[in-house]
Amino acid sequence: MNSQPAGDRSERLDGLNARARAMGQAWKPRLAVVADWMTTVDHKKIAILYFLSGMTFLLIAGMEGQLIRVQLAQSELRILDPNLYNQLFTMHGTTMVFFAGMPLIIAYFNFVVPLQIGARDVAFPRLNMFSWWLAVFGGLFLYASVPLGSMPDGGWFAYTPLTNREYSPGRGMDFYVLALLLAGVGTIAGGVNFVVTILNLRAPGMTFMRLPLFTWMALVVSILILLAFPPFTVGLLFLLFDRNFGTHFFDAAAGADPLLWQHLFWVFGHPEVYILVLPAFGIASEVIPTFSRKGLFGYPVVVFSGVLIAFLGFGVWAHHMFAVGMGPLANSVFAGATMLIAVPTGIKIFNWIATMWGGKLRFTTPMLWAIGLVSMFIIGGLSGVMHASPPTDLQQTDTYFIVAHFHYVLIGGLVFGLFAGLYYWFPKATGKMLSDKLGKWHFWLTLAAFNITFFPMHFSGLLGMPRRTFTYPSELGLDGFNLVSTIGAGLFTVAFVPLIVNLWKTLRNGEPAGANPWGAPTLEWSTGSPPPHYNFAVVPRVQRRDPLWHPWIRPEEEEAGDHEDAGPGGVEPRLQPEVAPEPVVMPSNSWWPMVMSIGMLIATVGGLGSLETTLVGAAITLVGLFGWAFEPAFRDGAGHL
Amino acid sequence: MSELAPVTGIRNRKLAMWTFIGSECMLFATLISTYMVYRGRNLIGPYPHELLNVPFITVTTFVLLMSSLCMVLALAAMQQGNRRQARFRLFLTAALGLVFLVGQFYEFNHFHHEGLGLSRNLFSSTFYILTGTHGAHVLGGVIWLSTLFLRLGSGPIDAERIETVEIAGLYWHFVDAVWIILFTLIYLLA
């Protein structure tokens, strides 16, 4: 039964090494490092891979946004060809949501969740790597359309019938459909992985009501992924068949209803908003208590409101369709449900403020980002209530007012949260402290740039600026607002400079972080920075929420009176021994996730019109699947995690 | 490393299968909703009532149900450690699944000859994609069961392997249950 895959692997490595020797000794260690990263099953390394790929796509999509702003700087400009403009906004949205936003939140899941629940890895380490490969291959496949000059141009929402073959005859929308199908498989696999991880791998004593908020949100979001992605997958499948095999799912002439696509898309698309934003809320719920030196206010209420947001999120999709003519009853129902979501969202905001109330606030960089999130999200939430009302939405939908709204949600919410998390957990991941000074430059510049870019869009939208138009007539009188937005967008690029400098300087010679530089309460801070491969030398036993604040930090603080908090290099309780008392067996690296994903990528490429390629890809996929299934997870076959 | 007991009491692989099935429910729910929403909106023939052969599909449905029964029996044999019976019943489960697929192939082929190509009309689109997606699931199950059958030729019958068969069974029963719904909605209520 045990065909010797471990042997295979070392043979392969040997082969690579032999080639490396031929190229020169210097390559040997580097190649081994590359091979290690390509086959890793360590959730912390996979997190870094997710982060890097997500950031790369974020920067690419950000540049696409910049080009859009350049074209719109003044009325009636012809800097970009309209076809190119349409491709750019399609790629900007698709990339940001699927290949920047999703991978980045999953990067944080990967790094933080196992550490927070006291586990040594996720439930299915190889599946984890498989998900990452598919996320990357999906993105690369989408961007393969760029050199071929056939980028998708039907919008990230891909409304039919515009995206049917008849009206979008190019290959562009096929790239879109296939890329999202491919990445979607990986995302669903990731959802399964994290649900099982969080349900099953919690350390003894880590009950649901002791779970850190971020992990809670990871659980909720993973369930959302599992329920929201399949309808979208089906929609994509329909579109694929309509475009390539002449079916009629969205063909009004055959008796179908083109609006079906909108329903399928938004049944997924609206929960997707919460998939992206709830993790950011989770990060805020970690950062704010830590830097208020005070436990989260109303923990069960915050948890429950997160669950409620997710649940309600499935009942509001048609508020994206108030203008399609669903009739007054349907519009009223969806309006009511949508407004209802404002209640749990408000609860979260009030609980964060109450957490800070009476605390001892330290305005570190992560704290600034978290506060920025709270403040900016209020704006996005309030404008959201405005178009939760269908009559006002009739004036706002498909205008820049909406563009302003969802950028306040997705930048003010998601991106601010991601940066809060980056500055917060970077010391844990690398063992080095990011510069607080540069971090604050990054924060204030971003805050200014973000508001200068997007706040004027509220006005331009209300005053008649439609979305998704490559230009606008000067008679609209909107040149001023647009120019401000464009200037802000330019500043946005500048705002990234301190971050890049900070990362570069810190990685070269940053201050060492120590296990718990922030004096934070959750389990990830009880182990080394960076954590050892096995995370915890001894599996922790959890007795209460915020375990590191009880009983170590609090009494000590009480005695000291005005206690000097454990800062960088400060003294903090080290809960984990330096060395594991007994050997820890961790799962071995594996090539099979990569083999299988390559097979699926090839099959996807075949989807562009070559059945043979698809069959070859399917065969490789099958080989990868069997290789994976018959390969023991542990080199010496020593049971499961 | 000492293995920690899964917190839920359900081991990871099985919990993953349950989770996956939950996700699959949404997949089929979407496909079925589409079929139901579009039912009766066909503008050109052939129409469902002209083609659907209920007695024939009743037989293949029965075959699929029997395969589920075989699956239950196979798991029982595994738990008793009876290798020969377990293998035989797994083989039978897969074989019955294959018979169902052959039936579906025959049906598709017949429809095609009656002028119902994939791109013929709204009915053909929804029908082929819905039943085809289900068929693909059956095919995946047949391949999985065949692999189990082959691998059971050697090695011990331990808790690990019993659980593997149990998980495959979960999947197989789910696929069968979906077919019962499809059979009812597509054929019986046509």
Next chain:
Amino acid sequence: MYRTPTDISNRALAALTGLAARRAPVSGGGGSCVEIAAVVAALAAGLGACGGPYPQSAVHPASDMAVKLDDLFDQILWWAAGVFVVVQGILFYTLFRFREKQARRRPREFHGHTLLEIGWTLVPALILVAIAVPTIRVIFEVDRPTTDENALVVEVEARRWWWEFSYPEYDLVTANEMHIPVGRTIDVRMRSADVLHSFWVPRLGGKRDVVPGRENHIWFKADSTGVFLGQCAEFCGVAHALMGFRVIVQDPSEFQEWVGASLLDAPRPTSADGRAGAGVFATSACVGCHTVRGVATAQQGFGPDLTHFGSRLTIGAGILENNVDNLVTWLDSTQHVKPGALMPEVEMSEEQLRQLARFLLEMR
């Protein structure tokens, strides 16, 4: 051409900056964020001021429907402004009061407070009810078909990338410019010839998507005369940005005059150039797509109806002013002026183009 308030003291700007000129319900305590927002908004407003007036504005209503939507928006905006100021105020007060240097003692733990939790669940819920009630009332006012039997039906057919307007009452078809009488209910019924579009004249009413395979309605009663800008508001492909139109609201008598004139066949050109142009037109590719009532060869409905083209304000679906030079440019380099347009560029000499343009303009 159109009338809009020249001042920029529209309610959106005023209320969102929290510096409302009208009665301001702003309770004090606003923190620095409000100030920042005010500065940003003032900056935006200042620059925006250079651009006005705003002919496509949703907050300068000129019909019963647009007024209803705008009034509702105002209500919600005031609630939002109030909530914004209060919540940001509390947030920044908290940040200020409990900053590290201020806090003398270790933070006191309190993990929850049931009454507070109930309070901040109920208060937002009540505010939402206050928003939901008028919302639902307005939905039922504007979303149901009109009951006005005297309504003027205008059928809209949206196409890539122009608009056809027909008046069943008068058996009249025109394109890209919709004439309507002031003070009479207009029942707009829309269909799409190809993909999704959306009918939107912000000053006269909200959007309504035009969906293939179904007929959608919107109705409104314009309360002042003038020319109002409209625009397709659902992404519909390459030239989506250039799919504008005009709604010309006239006194009933003027409107009747327009109807009467429009029902006539196209007038014969008077100038020599125009007559030459008529010849060019009749034998050109133009007649393969366009209708001109009065020209026997031009009876195709694929392109816009060009009868009385000379009386239109714009060409190319609201993108160029209608005059000889623009018309020549349009005919000569259609794909440059409106990339993606389904109208091919015609191969003609400069002279022929000019004659053609004259002919079209003389069809008033």
